[in-house]
Each structure stands twice: as structure tokens, then as C-alpha cells.
Amino acid sequence: MKDVFGKDVEYLKDKKLFLLDMDGTIYEENRLFEGTIEFLDKIRSIGGRYVFITNNSSRSVTAYIDKLNKMGIHADKEDFFTSAQATALHILKNYPDKNVFCMGTRSLIMELKEYGIHITDSVEDTEVLLIGYDSELTYEKLRKASQILQTKEVEYIATNPDKGCPVEFGLVPDCAAMCEMFYMITGKRPYYIGKPEPTMVNYVMEKYGNTKEETVIVGDRLYTDIKTGINAGVTSICVLTGEATLDDIINGDVKPEVTLDSIRDITKIL
Ligand SMILES: [Mg+2]
CATH class of the missing domain: 3.40.50.1000 (HAD superfamily/HAD-like)
Incomplete structure (x- = not known):
């Protein structure tokens, strides 16, 4: 399996900790992206863990749990990490x-x-x-x-x-x-403290005992999600379902390690 630039991305199979951005990555406002539930199930089935990370400090974790539950995703407190x-x-x-x-x-x-x-x-x-x-x-x-x-x-x-x-x-x-x-x-x-500083990634890796090599951050924004991955020294995957376009990646100076059309492509690789 290759990413949109033709890079071999089979090595993603070895990832264990998935740090997931939400808006633009798994949903858009109140609409869940197709394939999100399968993606989360897949991570669990290979013995991995996912954590939703968000910079928004004005909403509590409970508000996010409610939002995801309404969309049909079972999530509890342990699945989140906010700024x-x-x-x-x-x-x-x-x-x-x-x-x-x-x-x-x-x-x-x-x-x-x-x-x-x-x-x-x-x-x-x-x-x-x-x-x-x-x-x-x-x-x-x-x-x-x-x-x-x-x-x-x-x-x-x-x-x-x-x-x-x-x-x-x-x-x-x-x-x-x-x-x-x-x-x-x-x-x-x-x-x-929040993205793109590496602090959040470091805390989650420490909490679950994962190494940098086992960790990947998935998001749609180059200057926050992808920059965080670069700053923390972990693999970054940019999905093209939100803010960043292929042109932004080609012409910008923040380069994701891996670029895929959507999270459905990650499911296929795992
Ligand atoms: Mg986003």
C-alpha cells in the first residue's frame, strides 16, 4: 500500500498508539465520516489504542463524550486528551x-x-x-x-x-x-501547551507506556496536527478530508510523513 505521493506505508502496521484529531479527521461538525467506526474497531482489533486529542480548552471531556456518543461512537474519559x-x-x-x-x-x-x-x-x-x-x-x-x-x-x-x-x-x-x-x-x-507543542503527545505516550516508534498522530491541519507529530518525533499522517489540500502540502513547508485521502485508507493498511 502506498500513500498519495507513492510512498510505501506498510510500516504503519506496527503502530500501536493512534492520536486522533477530531474535526476534519473523523467528522465534520456534526457529520461522522464514513468509515470512522470501522477504523476505530480495526485499531482495537489489532491490540492498539486510540486517543482523541484536542486543543479546545473551553469544552469539557464530558461534552466531547456526548457528541461522539450521539454520532454512534462509544467513547469514555480515557479515550480523550485535551489541552x-x-x-x-x-x-x-x-x-x-x-x-x-x-x-x-x-x-x-x-x-x-x-x-x-x-x-x-x-x-x-x-x-x-x-x-x-x-x-x-x-x-x-x-x-x-x-x-x-x-x-x-x-x-x-x-x-x-x-x-x-x-x-x-x-x-x-x-x-x-x-x-x-x-x-x-x-x-x-x-x-x-497544546498542539503543535509536543507536550500533549509526550504525556499520552508516557501515560500508556508507548514508544515514539509505536505512536502516530492523524489530523487534517498542517500547522497544528502535523507540526505536532514533527515536534514530538512521531509519525504524522495527514488526511485530506479537512483543512489541508494536496496543494498546501506540495507548496507548504510542513510536510506530513504520510498523506492519505481519508482514515479509510489507514484501515486498509492495518
Ligand atoms: Mg482538525
């Missing part, structure tokens, strides 16, 4: 017991609390400033985050480096666009 979870683990590992001011949704704050992270509302007590994709943003939060950045020495992190989040009419400001507001007045930018 919110990665952020929580990052904080626990690097800044345990520190007080975190979170400019994010109530859902993100609740998730962080479940991990035992200390959340504070007080500028004075803040030791870590965390910015998420905050669809409940208020000027009060912007003001406090600005004050923290200008009056204190804190760790400055953000859940995901996406500039815009797709909605019906186009894009609304996502996490990085919000952080750029602070850059314009302070000259400071955060350390980003």
Missing part, C-alpha cells in the same frame, strides 16, 4: 502547590480543581498565570491578568496556541489571540 488536561498535568509536574490565576471558562477552572490545583482570584496570591480559550471573557479578567503581568514575577502559560476558533461565520478569537492583547501592552508571551 486542559495537558495543562493540568503540566502545572502539577512543574509548579505543584502554586496558586494559579486562570483566565478561562468555568469548565476549565473546574477541571483544574479536580486535579487538585489551587485556583486563586487574588492578584496578590498569584504565582502562575494561565490563559485558556475563554469564551466567558470579561474586562475584569483582562484587567487582573494585565495587572499580574505588570506587577509580579509569575510563570506565564497558556492552554493552546490557536489564533482563531472556527464558528458558523468564520473565526472568533481563540487563546493565542487573547494572549496577543497582553503582548501588545507588556511584550510578554506565554509558554503554550
Whole structure:
């Protein structure tokens, strides 16, 4: 079996851990792509594991489970890894017991609390400033985050480096666009956790005990999904069912290791 550029891709048979993007890869908005259920069944039948990874920190895992269940995919908590979870683990590992001011949704704050992270509302007590994709943003939060950045020495992190989040009419400001507001007045930018940083991939490999050689990331966006694979040193598969086109791959500088028309082609190889 060869990919769309004629590359021999039989070696994909040896992969065990499949990190899957969702929108544009297994579904489009609310329409499941044909072959998705067979693809997931196939991974399980060869003794592999799949994990859905997403940069969206505004929705909880429960909301994603509901969405996939409605589409006929059985999924539970263990099958997901969001930038919110990665952020929580990052904080626990690097800044345990520190007080975190979170400019994010109530859902993100609740998730962080479940991990035992200390959340504070007080500028004075803040030791870590965390910015998420905050669809409940208020000027009060912007003001406090600005004050923290200008009056204190804190760790400055953000859940995901996406500039815009797709909605019906186009894009609304996502996490990085919000952080750029602070850059314009302070000259400071955060350390980003989500795709294309390798952090999420590293955490999932560590959690399930898989090596880089056994791991593959599948997605439709070159600058997030595929770049993540490159940054993490794992195989990347670009499927042409979402954002990236063949022209983008030929003319762009982010090159997937493997390019296939859809996930149905991966099923055939496995
Ligand atoms: Mg996608």
C-alpha cells in the first residue's frame, strides 16, 4: 500500500498508539465520516489504542463524550486528551502547590480543581498565570491578568496556541489571540501547551507506556496536527478530508510523513 505521493506505508502496521484529531479527521461538525467506526474497531482489533486529542480548552471531556456518543461512537474519559488536561498535568509536574490565576471558562477552572490545583482570584496570591480559550471573557479578567503581568514575577502559560476558533461565520478569537492583547501592552508571551507543542503527545505516550516508534498522530491541519507529530518525533499522517489540500502540502513547508485521502485508507493498511 502506498500513500498519495507513492510512498510505501506498510510500516504503519506496527503502530500501536493512534492520536486522533477530531474535526476534519473523523467528522465534520456534526457529520461522522464514513468509515470512522470501522477504523476505530480495526485499531482495537489489532491490540492498539486510540486517543482523541484536542486543543479546545473551553469544552469539557464530558461534552466531547456526548457528541461522539450521539454520532454512534462509544467513547469514555480515557479515550480523550485535551489541552486542559495537558495543562493540568503540566502545572502539577512543574509548579505543584502554586496558586494559579486562570483566565478561562468555568469548565476549565473546574477541571483544574479536580486535579487538585489551587485556583486563586487574588492578584496578590498569584504565582502562575494561565490563559485558556475563554469564551466567558470579561474586562475584569483582562484587567487582573494585565495587572499580574505588570506587577509580579509569575510563570506565564497558556492552554493552546490557536489564533482563531472556527464558528458558523468564520473565526472568533481563540487563546493565542487573547494572549496577543497582553503582548501588545507588556511584550510578554506565554509558554503554550497544546498542539503543535509536543507536550500533549509526550504525556499520552508516557501515560500508556508507548514508544515514539509505536505512536502516530492523524489530523487534517498542517500547522497544528502535523507540526505536532514533527515536534514530538512521531509519525504524522495527514488526511485530506479537512483543512489541508494536496496543494498546501506540495507548496507548504510542513510536510506530513504520510498523506492519505481519508482514515479509510489507514484501515486498509492495518
Ligand atoms: Mg482538525
